[in-house]
Amino acid sequence: xxxxxxxxxxxxxEGILFLSSTITTLTVILIVVFLxxxxxxxxxxxxxxEGFVLAVNKANAAGNLSxxxxxxxxxxxxxxxxxxxxxxxxxxxxxxxxLSNYYTDEExxxxxxxxxxxxxEFIDKTPGIIAFFPSKNIDSNFSGKILPIEKTTxxxxxxxxxxxxxxxxxxxxxxxxxxxxxxxxxxxxxxxxLPLGLATAIYMAEIATKRVRNILKPLIELLAGIPxxxxxxxxxxxxxxxxxxxxGLPVGETALAGSIILGIMALPTIVTISEDALRTTPNxxxxxxxxxxxxxxxxxxxxxxxYAGSGITAAAILGIGRAIGETMAVLMVTGNAAIxxxxxxxxxxxxxxxxxxxxxxxxxGGMHFKALFALGCILFIMTIVVNLTVEFISSRRKNKISx
Amino acid sequence: xxxSINSVKKKELKQWLAFNVFRALxxxxxxxxxxxxxxxxxxxxxxxxxxxxxxxxxxxxxxGGIFPAIVGTLCLVTGSMIFAVPIGILSAxxxxxxxxxxxxxxxxKLMTNNLAGIPxxxxxxxGMTLFVKTxxxxxxxxxxxxxxxxxxxxxxxxxxxxxxxxxxxxxRHGSYALGATKLQTIRKVVLPMAFPNIITGIILSIGRVxxxxxxxxxTVAAYFLPKLPTGISDQVMALPYHLYVISTSGxxxxxxxxxxxxxxxxxxxxxxxxxxxxNALRKYFSKKVxxx
Numbered sequence: 001x002x003x004x005x006x007x008x009x010x011x012x013x014e015g016i017l018f019l020s021s022t023i024t025t026l027t028v029i030l031i032v033v034f035l036x037x038x039x040x041x042x043x044x045x046x047x048x049x050e051g052f053v054l055a056v057n058k059a060n061a062a063g064n065l066s067x068x069x070x071x072x073x074x075x076x077x078x079x080x081x082x083x084x085x086x087x088x089x090x091x092x093x094x095x096x097x098x099l100s101n102y103y104t105d106e107e108x109x110x111x112x113x114x115x116x117x118x119x120x121e122f123i124d125k126t127p128g129i130i131a132f133f134p135s136k137n138i139d140s141n142f143s144g145k146i147l148p149i150e151k152t153t154x155x156x157x158x159x160x161x162x163x164x165x166x167x168x169x170x171x172x173x174x175x176x177x178x179x180x181x182x183x184x185x186x187x188x189x190x191x192x193x194l195p196l197g198l199a200t201a202i203y204m205a206e207i208a209t210k211r212v213r214n215i216l217k218p219l220i221e222l223l224a225g226i227p228x229x230x231x232x233x234x235x236x237x238x239x240x241x242x243x244x245x246x247x248g249l250p251v252g253e254t255a256l257a258g259s260i261i262l263g264i265m266a267l268p269t270i271v272t273i274s275e276d277a278l279r280t281t282p283n284x285x286x287x288x289x290x291x292x293x294x295x296x297x298x299x300x301x302x303x304x305x306x307y308a309g310s311g312i313t314a315a316a317i318l319g320i321g322r323a324i325g326e327t328m329a330v331l332m333v334t335g336n337a338a339i340x341x342x343x344x345x346x347x348x349x350x351x352x353x354x355x356x357x358x359x360x361x362x363x364x365g366g367m368h369f370k371a372l373f374a375l376g377c378i379l380f381i382m383t384i385v386v387n388l389t390v391e392f393i394s395s396r397r398k399n400k401i402s403x
Numbered sequence: 404x405x406x407s408i409n410s411v412k413k414k415e416l417k418q419w420l421a422f423n424v425f426r427a428l429x430x431x432x433x434x435x436x437x438x439x440x441x442x443x444x445x446x447x448x449x450x451x452x453x454x455x456x457x458x459x460x461x462x463x464x465x466x467g468g469i470f471p472a473i474v475g476t477l478c479l480v481t482g483s484m485i486f487a488v489p490i491g492i493l494s495a496x497x498x499x500x501x502x503x504x505x506x507x508x509x510x511x512k513l514m515t516n517n518l519a520g521i522p523x524x525x526x527x528x529x530g531m532t533l534f535v536k537t538x539x540x541x542x543x544x545x546x547x548x549x550x551x552x553x554x555x556x557x558x559x560x561x562x563x564x565x566x567x568x569x570x571x572x573x574x575r576h577g578s579y580a581l582g583a584t585k586l587q588t589i590r591k592v593v594l595p596m597a598f599p600n601i602i603t604g605i606i607l608s609i610g611r612v613x614x615x616x617x618x619x620x621x622t623v624a625a626y627f628l629p630k631l632p633t634g635i636s637d638q639v640m641a642l643p644y645h646l647y648v649i650s651t652s653g654x655x656x657x658x659x660x661x662x663x664x665x666x667x668x669x670x671x672x673x674x675x676x677x678x679x680x681x682n683a684l685r686k687y688f689s690k691k692v693x694x695x
Contacts, residue, residue, distance in 0.1 A: 016493065018501070020491075020493035023495070027518055030533065031525065143565070182430075196428055198585035198595050202427075216433070218682050220676070225614075227616070229667075231439075234442065267432060298414065301421070325521070325525070326522070327523060328617055328647060332647070332650070354523040356617055359528070373528060384517060389518060
């Protein structure tokens with residue numbers, strides 16, 4: 001009896017252990033579900049502000065308009081319907097507030113009860129009009145044409161450059177500049193971190209004495225332990241002003257500042273992983289090289305580094321992955337301008353920084369909110385690709401070593 | 404093939420050059436670290452006082468102290484550890500002691516690695532939708548702790564796994580030979596031996612959690628809240644978020660700069676203490692193991 005109880009207990013505990021081991025998998029799945037559910041809903045909605053419509057005169061021949069075209073209309077970059085395939089008619093912009101310019105208070109009614117009617121009237125008699133007004137003001141016998149707005153498509157989302165999620169009347173949700181900004185800053189970071197990190201790793205693995213290594217190792221760990229806000233703070237106070245005065249820029253918050261800080265932050269990852277990789281070189285190979293008359297440097301250069309090549313690649317990729325996902329430090333030093341970067345001396349805006357800076361202000365369930373989740377999905381996909389690549393490289397490496 | 408003195412010399416010169424370049428670059432890395440640490444210490448030490456650490460912020464966070472932020476960070480660290488440590492350890496035990504090399508094991512490891520690679524801001528998004536909205540915890544210590552707990556879970560699992568792996572199999576076999584069951588072996592033999600390394604891992608993850616900002620932005624952190632939390636459904640201030648706020652978007656950035664230095668130094672202090680403790684423990688226990 002006691003024995004079966006004990007056995008039962010062991011089984012139960014094993015069950016509990018099993019359940020805990022599935023929690024990481026479960027979390028990854030939940031993250032995917034929540035992120036993508038919210039992100040996907042962006043593509044089921046039109047980018048016009050919720051509760052508003054765009055309407056034109058019934059004689060207007062222009063077809064569906066994209067978010068970008070509408071923005072150009074309201075920015076008065078497009079001033080004639082002809083440019084959009086309509087009649088030769090200058091475009092007349094109309095917003096709800098303008099109504100009081102054309103009608104007296106009496107005509108609009110004491111409680112604005114005639115607003116829908118007047119809006120309709122006004123649209124009807126102005127052939128070139130494009131009107132932006134709340135959908136509750138659509139008159140019951142509305143005679144204009146409500147413009148169908150195209151849904152945001154994935155292609156648009158990824159290829160448009162303009163990121164103005166709060167723009168009126170339609171949000172501009174192009175993330176190309178954010179994606180390129182993220183990659184640009186990370187690329188700069190790896191340019192800084194890889195030579196430095198690799199050199200340190202080689203020094204620690206092959207050149208330094210054990211004592212020096214025992215001092216260096218905890219220092220590198222310390223570098224990894226410093227919180228990213230502290231890096232950001234340091235960058236903001238020390239590096240940003242330096243860059244500003246060194247290059248004579250109007251602002252020091254640039255991609256370069258971000259890359260330097262991210263480079264420092266990626267160092268520990270690169271040092272640790274490439275050092276581990278360098279250490280896996282079998283002694284027999286090194287000794288064979290030395291026995292052939294090669295000196296230590298030739299051995300490192302021709303035997304150790306090539307042998308650890310894939311491990312070093314993994315380190316670099318993982319370093320990029322870290323840089324892509326880093327939020328706070330980048331947010332604090334890169335200036336956050338959503339433009340496509342051309343040099344390292346311009347401000348840039350990255351995906352994580354955008355999410356961190358804007359999510360607090362985006363009303364839940366709104367377009368902006370959904371767009372930020374879609375950005376989160378892109379970020380997620382980027383980092384998963386990085387992880388799986390590293391996983392792939394290191395599993396191939398393990399096979400190679402065991403054979 | 405000819406061997407000339409010249410080529411040997413050239414070879415040696417190259418080696419000398421390469422080694423010194425590597426040495427110099429390594430020194431540069433250390434210098435960067437020292438520069439950051441000393442810069443913040445130099446400016447921060449003037450601000451740190453008992454009063455700074457134990458009083459409430461005043462005057463738009465340009466005066467007073469950071470007490471609520473310290474308490475908030477303590478709450479979050481405790482909360483996330485209560486969640487992550489047991490689950491992480493149990494999970495690592497299962498992976499290392501119960502599963503053999505199999506698809507399941509590889510899959511779980513892959514997922515753990517993936518989870519570790521997910522950027523902290525994505526955890527923030529996730530924590531906000533799941534804990535704050537869907538489960539209705541609101542902006543609270545509970546939501547923040549769970550988010551941070553998930554974030555640090557892979558770290559705990561990995562370090563525990565390493566610790567368990569370092570226990571030699573002969574101890575397990577010895578225990579089985581004495582008639583102990585698997586569970587008894589794990590409890591009485593494996594865990595006690597792995598304990599020091601597990602603790603070291605936990606301490607390091609405490610360091611990481613206390614400095615994370617992005618996951619708490621939308622799950623718990625309060626901009627300015629000069630009172631202490633009374634329960635797990637309260638919002639709190641936290642040190643890293645406080646530093647972010649007063650150095651970028653405070654009402655008066657210049658005047659709150661000393662406060663920022665002070666806060667940064669406290670954060671660095673936590674990291675230093677955590678790392679030194681972890682290293683000391685590692686050293687102490689490795690000596691002890693050797694002695695036995």
